[in-house]
Amino acid sequence: MSKATDPFSEGVIAALPNLKRYAMSLCRRVDVADDLVQSTVERAFRARASFDPETRQLAWMMRILRNAWIDITRKQKARGIELEIGDAPEIADSDGRRVAESRLMLQKTGEALMTLPEPQREVLVVVCVQGMTYQEAAEILGIPVGTVMSRLARGRAALAEKMGLIQSE
Incomplete structure (x- = not known):
């Protein structure tokens, strides 16, 4: 028996590595990037009905991530953010x-x-x-x-x- 596949969910899963890299480039902290990606996925599923299947899902989700980042930075503007870059991918x-x-x-x-x-x-x-x-x-x-x-x-x-x-x- 074959499971029914959900192209939208599969697209979300496929986008996760790209979303994580983009989030890291914006916030430069692993913990914040993880939260940002999670927020993006939640927003994507909530806005699923507005997704146009004719568009590229990754680009749509990156736009959601960027908007989530803007929301975060607006909220944290008075506090300031310390950023670190230390997690480089392993080079085989x-x-x-x-x-x-x-x-x-x-x-x-x-x-x-x-x-x-x-x-x-x-x-x-x-x-x-x-x-x-x-x-x-x-x-x-x-x-x-x-x-x-x-x-x-x-x-x-x-x-x-x-x-x-x-x-x-």
Whole structure:
């Protein structure tokens, strides 16, 4: 006997790793990111009736996550937030030197990314890390496509400069 599948629920489950990465890029704390993802999933199921199956479910859920993050930051504005980045994914490689170099580069990139202004950081994460199109990023972030492209260009240049890959002019 075969179980009936629920495409919406399957889509939510498939989106969890991407939502977690996006949440980490926004809040930079594992515990807060977990709460943010949980809140996003709850909101997605509550708003399930408004989901258009013709749209990309991941982009829709990332928009929900971003709105949840905005709600959290508005509530915590007076308190201020301490952010930490320390949980880097394991890099599988048998060469110890390459593993160490890769981890250091990943850490340096993460630290440099977190120093960027939030609008640039958000666009970089949504487009470069999450693999969203410019149009999807614009919908998620609630900005025009042209703004996505300009923030992405400025963010990439700033990140490359911070990483020492290019020199400022």
